[in-house]
Amino acid sequence: MPEVTAPYQPGTPCWVDLAAPDQQAAIDFYSQVFGWTGEIGPAETGGYAVCQLNGKPVAGIMAAVPMGGQPAPPTVWTTYLAAADADATSQAVTKAGGTILMPVMDVMTLGRMAIVADPTGAVCGLWQPVDFPGAGIVNEPGALIWNELNTTDPSAAGAFYQAALGIENAPMEGAEHYYALTVDGRPVGGMQPMSEQMPADTPSHWLPYFSVTDTDATVEKVTAAGGAALQQPFDMMAGRMAVVTDSQGATFAVIKPKPMNQG
Template structure:
């Protein structure tokens, strides 16, 4: 199991979470689908649940609640990028033309967070670790394996994420016929991907997508549908593995993938 034992480099995707109208229903859905463990948390943190895989933190699920005059957030998976200083990152987000949707807030002793929107419209989170640095297991069946920015303006995204978060968007030379694709890199290391929305249906907005690794894409899709989920993209073979896109039984979208083994 690829276990993470130290904080993520600033700019690296470090955590994902889902806000759902029915938190317990969401916990049950992903427990059955991915084998996660966990329960609704303490009231002082809004009941936020840190789900685990074999005892290691893998993702969060919270209850979608209205804050002030704002409506409850949509049922979406949010990607969080690591930061050494959330307040400074918020300032750089604003300076770069992004919008801070939820100002930096301290979450007990575990960390500081904010939620922002880049200039192209994609929403993401920022996490400054204190006692908790993020996902403790990745790149394993049932865990996050990839985070992907889908944007209507790649050049605008490139101009934003570099100065604001230290993330470089660089073209990939060979995508195996998958079309133009970009690698997200931090300190020269690939940490995710990005692509244009041109290959998506017109109604799909800019967004960050979460990919979970699975042992069998087809059986996972079938299980999700039996549990009330829906298929957005049927299972398909690609140069990087077999994958498909789903929504859970409350509308939260995500991808599942069985990656090609190294050297295949």
Template structure:
């Protein structure tokens, strides 16, 4: 990866879970990550690495005072979009009908972050880099390769994201992907979007991370052995072979063996 992520590009993902150690064990075993519970001054936040480079974060779900949330929030991965000016981006979020859920807040000298929701209800993060740009390895086995928004109103989502960050949206031109939308930064696809109609009834709007793997079927089998579940069994599509899974605490994620990987940065 060369240099920082351009504004509007997914740059980081993290997971808030009831059992942090169980999540670390699950993903480290599944993808070959290294990670341990972080120091108290960092709230215990775990920066997981692959080949010595940061790949994802995992943290125990808790209230600001450290108490256990009641009810416990759902276990989901948060996708962070890079911005070079988080304060002005947050103003654009509220002006465009989005909601600021947390932040902005500084993370030592690493950068500044916030968590927001778009007008359709999908939650995502914003990251203004300081000394930390985001994921240091992508498009390899066990690393992030794609991020995808699923929403009930793709037109409203397109208008929202284009108004808060320098991204454009366009219909995918790849055969077999009719109805799929691509987010582009500088003319290059960095994320995708599809309609909730393609998912089971009751599924909320969400951002889903995709991890590249050398064998979707092997990862699917390992997931079930480790207590996870299969939401969409391994299948072939124009861009590769993929599956949608959940970890042992219910957090959804996708894995793909891409025919022609499209790097997010």
């Protein structure tokens, strides 16, 4: 069901956001590609834009600017994992060998967040919801459908996420070297070793997938809006997908999923 009506279970990807040097250009790009609506937010939220699809929050876009003496964040999509207690989860992250990049902080009355890195270097957010649970629509064209960890060490990463967030992993049937990430037995994402097709200096990372009705047509929209295809559309077990960058270089994947009853 595309509309999210129940709280996200801890460990489940619940939100994604983008840091972009030109925030308005990023909003315009995703509006053109996915039909999102959004505008730069008020100063008290740092201008953070909560983009919507069909009237529901779908993703965030913020300006990539230096904050608190720190350099501007890279132009990337960040996956947030739900946490029942951000402070306790941060402690578990450290104990399991991860790194705290941004300590737990309150986001007004919306929730509590932190930014962490796993032992292989992949960065993700933690989100403890208060007034804002996360994405209000998923698994629908234009919305988030999958989050994938590409890592230099699946064994170390898998052990970390299980210890820190209770995310279990197991080889995915029919997909060589691919692991399903599960929470309470339900698949919430995937994990695979870094592809040899990626540049040698590519760090471990979480990659968001957005659902589309036509992968090829979406890639055409991406390139028309100033983006590029890193991996042209191809068929795989879950559907027809492509890996692309937006007009400012942030990487994401798009997929037209196979109907569930067709395997």
